[in-house]
Amino acid sequence: MTKGFVIAIDGPAGAGKSTIARKAAAALGFAYIDTGAMYRSVTWKLLQTGKPFSEELAGKLAGEIRISFRPEGNRNRVFVDETEVTEDIRSAAVTKLVSRVAAVPAVREAMVDQQRRMGREGNVVLDGRDIGTVVFPDSPCKIYLTASVEERARRRGKELEEKGQAVDYKALQAEIAARDKQDMERAVSPLKQADDAIYLDTSDMSIDEVTGAILRLAGERRPKA
């Protein structure tokens, strides 16, 4: 049973989920849990050990890790134990390995457990791949957020260019498509739209338009006191 109202936002990489989820949570005064950041944190911790990837090691670390979020302005700071990992979990090395880590059943069990515990405490927005299907299947407010591969690569490329990095757009599209495939075809909790989720293609929508659509839906679905 949950005490509060859970908004579940799922969708593929680069659809803008975290930006939208953070904005919607701030507008509503809800907590925001970036579940992708949690799988990235486990991956970061694994890389820190200097040992090669194994399911056993990933599962062990996921069982021990303490992840916390601290929203600050338009950022959601992420901490593993006492170390800030906000930037490090977005590194190319973490991004490359995270889909494998997220496919390990023991990792998913540990993360879903933590997500349910955090989500049960009050009103919350969670974004990820399996929030509406597995983590909170009873949520009355589920959104499946997506955009074309071309548009997602364009958005991601723009972010990288703003950080001063050179961007190969074709390579970026291929990388996004490969991650979609891995996330959708894995055996445990694959990315898929929940039957009762609202499908939102954001290819031609601005961030404010998408946030507005989610806030309207939340207003309709929120149980009246």
Ligand code: DC
């Ligand atoms: O949203 P993101 O790119 O930060 O997610 C990182 C990876 O974690 C992505 O490859 C899929 C995985 N993930 C998952 O399996 N389940 C979630 N609820 C969230 C993310």
